[in-house]
Amino acid sequence: MDKKLQDLADKIIEYAGQSGVQYCDARAEQQVKKSTLIENNEIEHVRNSEDKGIGVRLIKNGAWSFCSISNPKSFDEIKNILDNTIRNSDYTNSNKKNKINLHNNPINKKQIDFPVLKKPEIEELTSIGLECNKIIMDSPLIIKSVTNPYYVTSSKYFVNSEGSEILQKFTDVIVEMIATAHESGLTQSVNITEGGRGGLELIQNKVQQSAKEIANKASELIKAKPVKEEKTTLVMNPDFVSLLTHEILGHPSEADRVLGKEMAWAGGAWWKGKIGEKIGSENLNVFDDPTIKESLGWYYFDDEGVETKRTNLVEKGILKNHMQNRETSEIFNTTPTGNMRATNYRYMPLIRMACTCIGNGNQNVSEIIKDVKNGYYISNMKVPSIDMKRYNWSISCQYAQKIENGELTDLQRDVIVMGTAPEFFNSIDACGNDFTVRPITNCGKGDPMQSMIMGNGGPTIRGTATVKSVN
Template structure:
């Protein structure tokens, strides 16, 4: 990181402290983002975006205020921003009724360089993207192949008025791919995202990107002759990719304490299980956790944007709701330790409570055995589009494809399938979790007003439960 950014951060802390604020923290950040878009063998664009700046968060007279500066050039600029923020806090404090307090946190001085096997570079990214695009394009009935590989190099420096100074440096590498097939007036598309925190190996190890490109192309082509599903309530076996989105939407979001308190309702709503800590909300087979320490996932980090050290947090244990994701402020309200889930998209935004890597825990079932016990049901594969109510109670999620299960055998391929249910009824119906635990990358989670888009991991094993299944066409 540019040493001047760190100097501005340290100066801002001292200046705010001299101004008698109750609390102040600073995030200095630099990011390089390189992205390539390849469509049907043609490179549409190669883009490099560099961004740097500082975000300043402080409390004066019991009221939060936030400001950010892109590419700060002088200490005077920093002083003016802090003075303005202090004035804002004092103005809004006149009508504030609630008292302010933060859960205690240790003062930390640390520098972390996250593991990277092969540093990302443009040439390798173009090579992989071109290979994947050709794999998709060469598949029969494919009319469009879209491949978007990208990487970011990130440096973050956190400092606060309690003495913490934390540097974190990491890279993320991701490839988004779409295969679109068309025949006789019918169009079908299948997409996939691969990648994680680390280097180029996140998409090349085990030929991950190429294998996924081949899989989505074949599946999009086969879906042209697939049948629609009739509407029925039935047993469903969901694969880990679909489970990752289901976990994200109806377990992760309502576990964010600001939503539980009704303080952050924009974009993803509240939580139907408000006030239900210690109550049974699912079957004994349902165990849920959030874990920012899972290496190489897009939600891997060791300190959050409040300087809180991360750890695995149990959210649901054998169907019983145990905890929410907490920041230092909600932790004080719930009398629970902060969980290390306070994050912002970048220095321009005030951090919010966000999932890191929320997952359903694996079981010991072999997936084939889970399927063999189903007389009439569906194998649901790969996430598509969610539709969830404001309390995360009623949900419907479309899948990329499904297959009928008849007398323990996987039979017909089905297209345009949506799975629906209510959170408590579905959670209670879960009777088996597989041994095929997988973490999937999520790159576009929205929350907040103004909206912040965040990357993270979500995952789990194959799970079996009961839900309503139908095709949209």
């Protein structure tokens, strides 16, 4: 972290306190990203970018105000922006009826360096990307191979008027890959994202196997059959479960959605007011956990300076909690959960998932499949389509297999899975003893839109929903 940037954040807090604000926090952030795009064994581009700046939130006259500045050179430059923000608070908030109350939060003074066992370098990362690209291209029927390896190093310094001073430094290493096959007028693509919070150790000797798997599967899908529409028993693999968890369990658990504060653009939650009620079978346990190491949702303090912890959202089918910030937790008469995050210093933090998962069970995956007389094995996330309250949902998978008398048979392509949240949750009758966390790199929320990285995961699960063909 640039020490000058950190000092400027400290001065902002001191100046805001002298200006009569009730509360102020500042996030000084510095980020370096290096990436390579490779297509069909050729490097399309190598990009380096660096960004740093400070975002400031403050409360005056009972309402939030926010400003940000990129690459500030002096405090005088910041002071002008800060004065305007405070002045605007005087004008716009004078008629506000509902005042803001923040849950008490301990003063934290910490510096945390996340472990990196093997420091990423763009040359080695590019070499891995080229190797994976060639693996994909060497598979039958492949006409296009895309690999995008990149890493991001970040430093985040949080300071507030209550006395907290928190510095977190971390590195994310990610490889995104797409394999596209084509024959006889039919095109099929399979993609995967690998990586997490840490160094090259997270992908070395792992992504090559993933490249081979998606290439083979894209080729096999050319010969696969389209699925017939039916409501039936489905066994879902952990990769598909991670997106399902994200869309119909994670998002409606964000307290700002529950309160209806996002209804204008991103939606709400169908289970508003249902804390303590049964919303699924006793096999359904859901939690959000920012402490899962190596996940893209791993952090120790959120963007309000709240220390993170595991939050149980659903226990044996009973809705127990939502994800809360310091403001919403006062409304719900509970405690903050450490889920307040912003894409970067340019944005106000929002309540966001960290690593939301369905808890695993005690059954072997083979046993879960063996008990199915007729159904489908659903594999790997693709595209979601969910209604405003996360009640009706539709998520396509990358491929599926028919299950007949407990055995996997024909490969199926172009499959969409559909259902309603309460009916599907109540149908879950098995959770595997496996458990996988998958990286999510492009979750959007807010206005202006913020894209966020996080983890989502779970085990193999079995339930009932409708499958139909994309076409």
